Amino acid sequence: MEQLLHYVWKHRLLPVGRLTTSDGEELEVIDPGLHNRDQGPDFFNAKVRLNGTLWAGNVEVHLRSSDWYRHGHDSDPVYNSVILHVVGEVDDEVRNANGKILPQIRMDIPERIRQNCEELCRTEDYPRCHRIIPSVPMMKVHQWMDALLVERLKERSELVAARAAKTGGDWERAAFVTLSRSFGFGLNGDAFERWAMRIPLQAAGKHRDDLFQVEALFLGMAGLIDEVQGVGRSEQELMRLHQEFAYLRHKFSLGEPLRRDDWRFLRTRPRNFPSVRILQIAELYHKGKVQMSRLLEAKSIDELQQCLTVKGTTASSRRLLIINTVVPLFFAYGRHIGNEDICQHAIRLLEELPAEDNYILRQWQACGLQVSTAADSQALIQLKRQYCDRIDCLRCRFGYEYLKK
Numbered sequence: 001m002e003q004l005l006h007y008v009w010k011h012r013l014l015p016v017g018r019l020t021t022s023d024g025e026e027l028e029v030i031d032p033g034l035h036n037r038d039q040g041p042d043f044f045n046a047k048v049r050l051n052g053t054l055w056a057g058n059v060e061v062h063l064r065s066s067d068w069y070r071h072g073h074d075s076d077p078v079y080n081s082v083i084l085h086v087v088g089e090v091d092d093e094v095r096n097a098n099g100k101i102l103p104q105i106r107m108d109i110p111e112r113i114r115q116n117c118e119e120l121c122r123t124e125d126y127p128r129c130h131r132i133i134p135s136v137p138m139m140k141v142h143q144w145m146d147a148l149l150v151e152r153l154k155e156r157s158e159l160v161a162a163r164a165a166k167t168g169g170d171w172e173r174a175a176f177v178t179l180s181r182s183f184g185f186g187l188n189g190d191a192f193e194r195w196a197m198r199i200p201l202q203a204a205g206k207h208r209d210d211l212f213q214v215e216a217l218f219l220g221m222a223g224l225i226d227e228v229q230g231v232g233r234s235e236q237e238l239m240r241l242h243q244e245f246a247y248l249r250h251k252f253s254l255g256e257p258l259r260r261d262d263w264r265f266l267r268t269r270p271r272n273f274p275s276v277r278i279l280q281i282a283e284l285y286h287k288g289k290v291q292m293s294r295l296l297e298a299k300s301i302d303e304l305q306q307c308l309t310v311k312g313t314t315a316s317s318r319r320l321l322i323i324n325t326v327v328p329l330f331f332a333y334g335r336h337i338g339n340e341d342i343c344q345h346a347i348r349l350l351e352e353l354p355a356e357d358n359y360i361l362r363q364w365q366a367c368g369l370q371v372s373t374a375a376d377s378q379a380l381i382q383l384k385r386q387y388c389d390r391i392d393c394l395r396c397r398f399g400y401e402y403l404k405k
Contacts, residue, residue: 001088002063004109004117006042007394007403009061009086010035013110021103022090025051033059041082048084050103057083065104068094116403120393126363127388129402133367136401141369144397145379152382153346157332164336166197171336173201175292175329176285182324183277185317191262191274195222203252204285211286213244218282219275220245223257227275271312283310292333295326296342301352319353323374350375360384 008014009032019027033046041058048055058081062068065087073079073096080096085104094102120128127133164174180196181189198221207213219225225241233241248254263274270276284290289307298304304326308318327346334342353374355361361371364380371377383396393399 001109002061003394004113005061005063005086005088005107006035007400008107008109008113009043009059011400011404013113013404015108019105021050021084021105023103025103027084027103027105030054040078046083055083057081059084059086061086063087064089065092065094068092113403116405117393120399120402121391127367127384127398128391128393129396129398130367132402132405133364133369133398136398140397140401145376147397148379148382149347149350149375151386152378153328153331153343155382156328157335160328160332161336164332171333172292174332175290175295175325176201178329179284179290179321179325180281182321183281184274185272185320187264187268187272188274188277191258191264192277194262195258195278198255198258200252200254203248203254207248208286208288211283212240213248214286215279215282216241216244217248218278218285220249221254221257222263222274222278223259224263224275224278227260227273228279230270231273231276231279276312280310280312284308292329295329296333301349304349319374320356322349322353323356323378347375350378 012029012032014029019029021027028049030047030049031045033043036042036044042061043059046057046059048059058079060068060073060079060082062071062085065085067087068074068085069092073082074094075097077097080098080100082096082102085094085102086107087104088107088109090104090106094104096102160174160178163177164171167173167177176199177193177196181193184190184192199218204214204217207217216225219228219241225238225245228241229235229238265273287310288294289309294307295304298307301322304322305315305318308321313321327349330346330349331343334340334344334346351373355371355373355377358377361377361380365371369380371380383398387393387396387399393402
């Protein structure tokens with residue numbers, strides 16, 4: 001219910017006519033402020049006029065006045081900047097840490113808004129707001145999709161940046177770990193990331209020219225040497241791989257490898273087995289195709305596809321690798337060095353790639369939403385995971401259109 005009060009205040013769905021505080025002071029809302037979802041007051045930099053005097057500061061929203069004390073705001077200096085307390089019920093006067101009494105306004109939630117919100121939360125349909133999608137102006141659709149895309153890119157780039165930080169600022173290694181995780185294609189993503197973090201790339205680089213040694217090192221650290229017998233490797237080759245890994249493990253004092261139980265093979269097609277994917281990563285690494293510098297030099301989708309081409313990869317899997325590896329890597333690196341051109345290049349890649357084909361997108365398309373590029377599909381994946389799945393319709397611009405219908 002408090003979220004609805006936030007919604008009503010944010011979108012200025014206030015009663016028509018003269019507004020007054022609980023003490024009878026005349027109130028004019030000039031700017032409700034910027035909604036804050038972190039710690040501190042709920043709205044920053046609001047502007048209101050109280051009895052003809054302009055006030056600028058922050059606004060706090062609660063169901064009841066007494067929540068001010070229940071949340072400890074009366075003793076927190078951070079809330080001394082609050083100029084107005086917006087509540088659903090006035091049941092007490094409120095004071096800040098300086099002892100100053102704050103003006104309060106009681107705000108009702110319009111019945112239409114309340115009913116529409118309950119309807120959204122009750123329905124088991126997906127998307128919940130499907131009925132209003134065809135009527136949303138295209139400009140608003142595009143603006144929201146653009147915002148969702150940037151939001152998703154920022155989230156994914158932060159994961160890449162965290163990997164770079166974890167490796168002491170080594171972006172080549174961050175690129176390798178990000179690529180490896182993408183080769184898990186969801187099911188084995190976590191295992192691939194753990195595996196990639198255990199690969200000593202500096203040591204591996206000394207044997208980069210020898211594909212067999214790279215395969216032995218990569219498969220050995222994954223605990224999957226025995227699994228490649230089913231993909232055209234003989235028992236003799238398995239024995240040689242084991243021997244080579246034992247040698248490399250001793251030479252570089254390598255840590256404990258992963259175990260076969262760390263990987264998921266069930267419900268996975270043979271071509272997607274982790275052992276097969278690791279052989280593909282080994283070939284890419286051997287050829288030096290996926291070094292950070294090499295990827296940054298690629299200026300087109302075709303050039304990136306060539307970088308990611310190895311035996312057994314399809315055009316669709318290479319497109320997914322561009323979406324899940326190259327794009328977040330470029331966006332993260334561009335933000336890291338403050339180069340907006342690299343960030344924009346990442347976005348253009350998504351705009352040039354066709355949309356992914358999955359059930360999430362098909363459901364949105366059934367509502368009448370156009371989905372043509374990977375930029376569209378990534379935006380809608382963000383919408384589902386961060387808004388629809390959490391029933392966070394009050395933060396969604398489609399949800400806003402639904403509530404005011």
